Amino acid sequence: MGKYTRGCCGWLIVALIAALVATAAMFAIMKRKPGGRHIKPLPVPGPPGAIDSKYGDALGVALQFFQVQKAGKLENNQIPWRGDSALTDGKEAGLDLSKGMYDAGDHMKFTFPMAFTATVLSWSVLEYGDQMSAAKQLDPALDALKWITDFLIAAHPSDNVLYIQVGDPDLDHNCWERPETMTEKRPLTQINKKSPGSDVAAEAAAAMAAASMVFKSRDTTYSDVLLQHAQKLFTFADTYRGLSSESYPKLQDFYNSTSYVDELLWAASWLYHATGDQTYLSYVTVQNGKTYADWGRPTWFSWDDKNPGTQVLLSRLNFFGSKQISNAENEGLKSYRDTAEAVICGLIPDSPQATASRTGGGLVWISGWNSLQHATNAAFLAVVYSDYMLSTRTAAVQCSGKYYSPTDIRNFAASQANYILGDNPMKLSYLVGYGSSYPQQVHHRGASIPADAKTGCKGFQYLHSPDPNPNVAMGALVGGPFQNDTFVDSRDNAVQTESSTYNSGTLVGLLSGLVTTSSVIGIRVRLSGVRLLQDAGTERARTADGTAAVLVPVLVVKPFSILWSPPQGASHVYDDYLRPFLAAHEADIAADATASHLQAAVALGRPCLSRRVSSQLLAATSRPAGAEQAQ
16 A cells, blocks of 8 residues: 555655746746737637627628539529529530539539538538537538539539530620520530540549538448549649649639649648548658648638648648657648748738738739639638647747737737728628628629519619629629728629629638637647657757757656656656646746646545545554554
């Protein structure tokens, strides 16, 4: 009994010493920290908390746009001015391509941006499905996703064939009519071995791989079908390389992809997540990372450039870690994460690396069609990255010497959402149907024409009408303001008033990431912010960016035989006591650290002391009569 009690008390002493070491480490870190900036202790994402009604309402509105854009035979139609359309799409090839979604304000189906919409919508559900469910918006998101993936399955009738376009842009744009009454020819365009399109094929592979994870627990058979298509499409894209816009130069006027290697990396990343097959991870890290990933060069996430999305997605692996990942693969993942942090540093307004591409009102802004896409895409990546940080208790990213917490990053994301929802110089919501003031002349054929009008192909009087649209395109995210924050609400001003499905995909993810508060559920097990290094008789606790190292002598733990070998014993002390606090070293919590570790010591010591008291009582009650007097 004495031996057991001495072991327990040894643990108590270890915990008390760890508390003192942690306190010293905290003070040392805070003293060394550049700038001396104080950040509050970090919460940890948990089960969805209270619904933020602003973002919840906006999410419900945004998801309706997918219903507005549906083609085919509608099911449970909630949009009164919409009906069945494009029922014969694909018939000339013996296929049913009636589903899917119209690209924007016209009636074209472009597989490239449609697949991108499905990929980011899947990502949104995978990260924020619980939040969507709490806001009662998960079912509409799943419905929209499946409407697209049904189309993608039908558009991939054989291993090396993918239909990438339904309709003729010239014929379509020469008409202004409702989709329910269109009669012009809708020819099909396919990529194949002789006319490759690695960009589109790989994006479709990414979409179906991501969606397979969404549906895995809901419909195993459907999930398996999606994954099979995804793997075959990736092989097709990687084997028969080429740009779709080079195979079909006419595409350059609409979706002119500038590269396909970013889609190959994006697709392989999603396939690794969906399958766990190490060959996909090796593909994006060891084999092709240095060549294709543009490490160290942050860019803008869009339907054309998937690199920033891949960087954030693969950061997930670096944050949470895996025993199956090799050192070489981990080096590649670190390069992806470093570049993702460079992307984040470019977004935070007061960062030394901040982009100057903003409006006066603070909106991230890039010139061109649908300028709001860049704000929504950037903000979506920011909110996802901030949640990865919170989940692993990573205290900050470093941007040229300045530190930014997950809260700072999340605040940037919220600022972009708030601008879109009306907190802007125009006091205008750019999300149609949200708030009391939003665009009335959205550049959208179906919304601009009364449901009972007989226009034929030439209904252009409705395009040029000064009147508001008779039908509200609920959830449409319009192109957005100019860089001076101005906006001209005119149907003829398509650059600012047209909407697209790919804008809505990342907007749904952004709003889902903001829609609830998260419960603080304590420190999670997987902490990548601090790693343990053996170095000449010391344990070195190092922050994620390698700065502000603190040396902790091994002699603190060596005298206790219960600590086994140095790596195991030191790791135990770090994992249970020091590591969680060092991971959040940016916070000014030196005093709290001491209190927390003392509490841990008390919790650890209580059963030891209890056992000791109990054993003494037991010994006293079991002594023979007269033993006490004998003593």
